[in-house]
Amino acid sequence: MRSSLFDNSIFRARVNKEKAKLFPEGALGYLAGPVLALISNSFISSYLQKYYTDVLGLAQWAPLFLILLQVLSVILVVGGNILVGRLLNKLNTKAGKARPLLLISIPLIILAFFVIFFFTPFPKSAGGNGNDMLTLVMVALGYNLYFSVGYPFYYASHAALVGLSTRDSKARGLLATLSNAAVLGAMGACTMILPFFIGKIFDEPSKAYDVLKWVALVLVVVTLIGTVLEFAFTRERVTEEQQEIQNKQSEETKEVKVSQQWKICSKDKFWWIMIVFFLLYQLGGMLKNCSQLYYCNSIWGAGAQSITELNDLGGAKSGLLAIIGAIPTAAGMLVVWPLSNKIGKGKLILFGAILAVAGGILGLFAGNNFVLAVIAFVIKALGGAPAMYISLALLADISDHQEAKHGIRCDGLSMAIYGAIMVGMTGIANGIISGVLNAVGYDAANPIPALAVQSMTSQNVQTAMTWIFFGGEAICFAVIALMFIFMNVEKHSKEDQAILKERKEAAGVKEEEQEAKAE
Numbered sequence: 001m002r003s004s005l006f007d008n009s010i011f012r013a014r015v016n017k018e019k020a021k022l023f024p025e026g027a028l029g030y031l032a033g034p035v036l037a038l039i040s041n042s043f044i045s046s047y048l049q050k051y052y053t054d055v056l057g058l059a060q061w062a063p064l065f066l067i068l069l070q071v072l073s074v075i076l077v078v079g080g081n082i083l084v085g086r087l088l089n090k091l092n093t094k095a096g097k098a099r100p101l102l103l104i105s106i107p108l109i110i111l112a113f114f115v116i117f118f119f120t121p122f123p124k125s126a127g128g129n130g131n132d133m134l135t136l137v138m139v140a141l142g143y144n145l146y147f148s149v150g151y152p153f154y155y156a157s158h159a160a161l162v163g164l165s166t167r168d169s170k171a172r173g174l175l176a177t178l179s180n181a182a183v184l185g186a187m188g189a190c191t192m193i194l195p196f197f198i199g200k201i202f203d204e205p206s207k208a209y210d211v212l213k214w215v216a217l218v219l220v221v222v223t224l225i226g227t228v229l230e231f232a233f234t235r236e237r238v239t240e241e242q243q244e245i246q247n248k249q250s251e252e253t254k255e256v257k258v259s260q261q262w263k264i265c266s267k268d269k270f271w272w273i274m275i276v277f278f279l280l281y282q283l284g285g286m287l288k289n290c291s292q293l294y295y296c297n298s299i300w301g302a303g304a305q306s307i308t309e310l311n312d313l314g315g316a317k318s319g320l321l322a323i324i325g326a327i328p329t330a331a332g333m334l335v336v337w338p339l340s341n342k343i344g345k346g347k348l349i350l351f352g353a354i355l356a357v358a359g360g361i362l363g364l365f366a367g368n369n370f371v372l373a374v375i376a377f378v379i380k381a382l383g384g385a386p387a388m389y390i391s392l393a394l395l396a397d398i399s400d401h402q403e404a405k406h407g408i409r410c411d412g413l414s415m416a417i418y419g420a421i422m423v424g425m426t427g428i429a430n431g432i433i434s435g436v437l438n439a440v441g442y443d444a445a446n447p448i449p450a451l452a453v454q455s456m457t458s459q460n461v462q463t464a465m466t467w468i469f470f471g472g473e474a475i476c477f478a479v480i481a482l483m484f485i486f487m488n489v490e491k492h493s494k495e496d497q498a499i500l501k502e503r504k505e506a507a508g509v510k511e512e513e514q515e516a517k518a519e
Contacts, residue, residue, distance in 0.1 A: 017240075030161075030179045034179060040109065057205065058139070060443065062136060070431035080149050081423065084416060085258070099161070115145055120142060159422070164237070169493060173341065176393035283476055288473045297318075298458075328378050350480075354481050364466060366470075404496035407503075
C-alpha cells in the first residue's frame, strides 16, 4: 500500500477498533458531527430557491435561466459524484477510503458559500447596482461549485461510512439510524426555527442580500466543526479488514474498475430496487421540503397586506408544521431500529410507504384547515421514518451480498449513483417548482405589495403547491411500496456473513489477531 498524507497518525480514528459503539462513535461520529455538517445543506435546500426568486428576483427577470440551471446542472452533479465514486475506489489509506474525502470537502464547500452569498452581485433588475449578466454567471458558478463539487465530496463519503463501518448488521442498523437522524436534526434546525424569522430576513431584497452574508458565515463555521467531528469519530472496519487480508497475502491493493462494478450491479435486482427507491424517496422529500414555505405562504398568507406580513404568517405555519411533524419522525428513530430487527428492513419500509401514501392523500383534501394538514403531515412523517432511518443499512446488506457472491464490493459505484441522486434531486425538485410557479403566475417582485401578495396566494398557486407538497411525495411512496414487495435480500444475510467470515479466515486474518491489535 503506497504511503499517503492520510496514513499519518494524526488522521487515525478516535474510536474502538473492533466494535461500533453508541458512544463516542455513534453519538459523535454519526449524530452530532453530521448534524452540524449538514445544517448548511439543509439551509441551502430550504432557502436557496427563495434567495434566487425573492432576493435576486430571477423568477421575474430570468425565469428560463433559473429552470434550466437547476435541471441541466444535474449532468454536472452526476459527473461530480462519479468522480467521488472513482476516488472512493482509488483511495486506500490507513484513514480509510471515505473518511479522507470528508476533509477534502471542507474548503470546497466554503468556497461555494462565498461565491453564492458574497461574490454574486445584487443585480440591477432586482433593485441593486450589479451587472445582471455577471449575476447569472456567478449564480451558475456558485450553484455548481456547491452541488456538483463541494457537497458530493461530503455526502457520498458520509453515506459510504455506514456500509464500511462494520460487518455487524445490528450495529450497522444503529449507525444508519443515527446517521439519518442527523439529516432530520439538521433539517429541523432550518425548518423549525428559521421560518419564524423569515419575515424579518426576506422582508426587503436588499436587506436580505446583506443579512444572508452573516448567515452564510455562521454556516461555514458550523460546517467546519461538524465535518472534523465526524471524521475524528468514525472508522472503516470493512476497509481495514480488506487491507489486512491484502497484507496477509502480500498483495498490492488493486482498484476495482467501475466497469467491473457495473457488471455486477446491473444484474442485481436488489441493487436496482434500492437505486430507484433512493431516486423516488429523495425526489418526493425534496419536493416537500423545497415547497413547504411556498405552500404555507400561499395557503395561510392570504389576507396579508404586505410581503413581510405574508412571510410572517406563512413562516409561522411552516415552523409549526415542521415542529409537530418532527415529533413522530424523532420518535420513529426509537422504534424503527428494533422493529427492523424483528420483521426486516425491507418489510418495514414497505409498510411505512403505504402509511405515507395515506397521509399524502389526506393532505390533498386538507385545504386551508391547518389541523387537518398537520394530521396528514404527521401520518406521512410516520410512514416515511423507516425509509429515512434504515435504507442505508439495507444498501449495506446488498453490498455484502454482492461481495459474498462475487468477491468484490461495489461501494464506489453505489455511492457515486446514490450521491448523485441525493444531491441532484434538490435541483430537479427546485426546477419543477420554478417551472410550476412560473406557469401559475407567481410574482414575488411585483412593485405593488397588494398585487404581489394577491399573486402569491392565488387559487392557482395554492392548488399547485398543495399538489407538490403533499401529492408529489405520496406518488413516490406509492411506487416504492409496489417495488418493495420484491425486496428480500435479507433472507441471504446469514449465508453471506458466513461466506465472508470463511473467506477472511482462509486469508489468515483471525479474530484473535484483530483483538490483540485492538488497542
